[in-house]
Amino acid sequence: MKNNVKLARIKRSMTQQELADRVGVTRQTIGLIEKGEYNPSLKLCVAIAKELNKTLDELFWEVESD
């Protein structure tokens, strides 16, 4: 479950805690998603994408690397 969340978050100079608060989860959840160890729910993916001004595809579709 590789993704571009960490990259997009840092570009917007947000902390994990800030993003977590804005999408209504804990910092740990964001951390594990960024690490690629979680398989997050669609609802959470959408919330994260909107918060980071990205689409689902930009964050989660066929991510090559970072």
Next chain:
Amino acid sequence: MKNNVKLARIKRSMTQQELADRVGVTRQTIGLIEKGEYNPSLKLCVAIAKELNKTLDELFWEVESD
């Protein structure tokens, strides 16, 4: 959690059972996702999208209606 899964599946003339088999879940899970009552995992969303030759955005991003 509205989406375009049912529409895309029928366009490819697949049954719920076929799609379920190909993405490795049960027919019930597909049915509930199509009905919009589930909050599926990202991994499952990606599997469904690939099976239906769509992207995440096409199936799950800001779906207006069907």
Next chain:
DNA sequence: AGAGAATGTAATATATATATTGCGAATGTA
């Protein structure tokens, strides 16, 4: 070097996605 913020990570608890089984309704078709 020290302090504070941001992050990594682990243990246990809880909520919920998904499986399993089964039945009923609608549809097509022989």
Next chain:
DNA sequence: TACATTCGCAATATATATATTACATTCTCT
């Protein structure tokens, strides 16, 4: 009519996403 296919829809069981709490590590700033 009868049979098969597809789908809707329950009830219960299981797996796993997420919360909670806590501590360690890394980085930045003074």
